[in-house]
Amino acid sequence: MxxxxxxxxxxxxxxxxxxxxxxxxxxxxxxxxxxxxxxxxxxxxxxxxxxxxxxxxxxxxxxxxxxxxxxxxxxxxxxxxxxxxxxxxxxxxxxxxxxxxxxxxxxxxxxxxxxxxxxxxxxxxxxxxxxxxxxxxxxxxxxxxxxxxxxxxxxxxxxxxxxxxxxxxxxxxxxxxxxxxxxxxxxxxxxxxxxxxxxxxxxxxxxxxxxxxxxxxxYTDFLTGIGSRRAFEAAMAAFLSNTKGHDPASLVLLDLDHFKEVNDRLGHDAGDQLLRTIANVIAEQLPEPNLFWRLGGDEFALLLRGYDQERAQVMRDGLRKTVETSSRIQRAGAGSPVSISLGVAEVTEDAELADIVRSADAALYRDKTRPRAVRNVVNAA
The missing domain is CATH 1.20.1070 (Rhopdopsin 7-helix transmembrane proteins)
Structure with a gap:
């Protein structure tokens, strides 16, 4: 040719x-x-x-x-x-x-x-x-x-x-x-x-x-736009593999109080909107919003790098106060006072993720079962 x-x-x-x-x-x-x-x-x-x-x-x-x-x-x-x-x-x-x-x-x-x-x-x-x-x-x-x-x-x-x-x-x-x-x-x-x-x-x-x-x-939660559970597990695995010699860190778990009642009274669409609003408001308060995840339902997790247990407790109380005083969140609650419970666990060297989550979950349970009046006194102190 x-x-x-x-x-x-x-x-x-x-x-x-x-x-x-x-x-x-x-x-x-x-x-x-x-x-x-x-x-x-x-x-x-x-x-x-x-x-x-x-x-x-x-x-x-x-x-x-x-x-x-x-x-x-x-x-x-x-x-x-x-x-x-x-x-x-x-x-x-x-x-x-x-x-x-x-x-x-x-x-x-x-x-x-x-x-x-x-x-x-x-x-x-x-x-x-x-x-x-x-x-x-x-x-x-x-x-x-x-x-x-x-x-x-x-x-x-x-x-x-x-x-x-x-x-x-x-x-x-x-x-x-x-x-x-x-x-x-x-x-x-x-x-x-x-x-x-x-x-x-x-x-x-x-x-x-x-x-x-x-x-x-x-790796993105479809409802709130923050990280998903899979993203949480991947990020925590990467972080735990390099904890030696790093600054202290704390894991915080949080969920909404009486969220089921909100869904039952207002409907799931209103409940979803409340979750989105809470996620947005909390993310705005965090030093690293990309280390904030929704694990499912109304349960969230955040990793505070550079925060020891004492400093993480201060952040915990600040987040609780932010939620309870946020006009955006309270409007999304449509008349029902919105509050959250939080549990903090320190991330130590060679710790397993399951143990850290278990410790934070136990602290979350203690916070949730504590009477609201007692929690408010503790926070005020």
Missing amino acids: KFDSATLLTIAFLTLLLFGLVFITLARFSVRSGARWWVTTFFLGASGFFLMVVPAGSDSGIRILANTLFLTAYACCHAGARALVGRRPVRWSVAGGLMVWPLLILTFDPGFDDRVSICSLLVSAYSAATAYEFARGARREERSRIIAAGLCGAHALFYLVRSFLGPALGLGLLRTEATIGHWAAAVALEIVLFAAALAVLVFGATLERRGLEDRQAA
């Missing part, structure tokens, strides 16, 4: 068409991945290359339409990258990709060299913006995103070089059919390699992001 410009343009058309069809499957698999933008990207690119195969002059409407499709495809690529990372696509950017090229041609009627430079600069700008979206906020685990950012950056550099050096390397001085054909073949080959690599990386980034979201969901 002779890999002339027509052959490579045909290969580029078929390659992008194939990836567009493959991304239809991804669109069904995960709408949130922005797969519909990627389907549009590859189909528009394929359509552009299909028109490039048709014999036509550089000033023809077919070539203008082909370049318009290419720029719109890059705009959709940028939108897909934003959607993939959880950001809203910029629709005016897509509209710009669709409108800018016909407007430039109709308004200024640039020559062939200028068209090459302008179109290449626009592609470079869209590719650089896409690289930025992939790289922005990428975590260490999202390797596909990081590689995709590098790939789009290299693609942007390729077109930036083409915009400045393309005419000087033959398109301007030796504008022969052979020279133009060589450039078209080189661009088509680069597009094929870029599209294939990008498609694989987008698939990988989608799977990586879904895995991260699943793990985050498992």
Whole structure:
């Protein structure tokens, strides 16, 4: 097979068409991945290359339409990258990709060299913006995103070089059919390699992001938005494995007093709202809100790093007072006085999590069974 410009343009058309069809499957698999933008990207690119195969002059409407499709495809690529990372696509950017090229041609009627430079600069700008979206906020685990950012950056550099050096390397001085054909073949080959690599990386980034979201969901309490029991167990295991030589720490368990009565009187929706309000108010008072978890029901736990038993008791009494005096919490209680019980246990070296929780739970039980009047006297003292 002779890999002339027509052959490579045909290969580029078929390659992008194939990836567009493959991304239809991804669109069904995960709408949130922005797969519909990627389907549009590859189909528009394929359509552009299909028109490039048709014999036509550089000033023809077919070539203008082909370049318009290419720029719109890059705009959709940028939108897909934003959607993939959880950001809203910029629709005016897509509209710009669709409108800018016909407007430039109709308004200024640039020559062939200028068209090459302008179109290449626009592609470079869209590719650089896409690289930025992939790289922005990428975590260490999202390797596909990081590689995709590098790939789009290299693609942007390729077109930036083409915009400045393309005419000087033959398109301007030796504008022969052979020279133009060589450039078209080189661009088509680069597009094929870029599209294939990008498609694989987008698939990988989608799977990586879904895995991260699943793990985050498992470690986040769906009701209050703070850490879940699984997150508590993982964080405590990591902390206990490195307690030697560290500052003192204390574990605090707390739950609501008479929460069942609140649910029975007001309903579960009101009970859920009360739990959310308490979680938010308490988190605002903590030195490290990320070390605050809901273990289930109305039971919560928090780890106070750097707090010995005496200092933790002061924090315990402060949290109780915060709950009992918070207007937000009392409004959520809808007329029923809201209070909490707390138990504190010191985290010692080589201690087992089960023993620490058992000790804090015993202290919580003693606090809960102590008459309210006695607790208030103790707190006041």
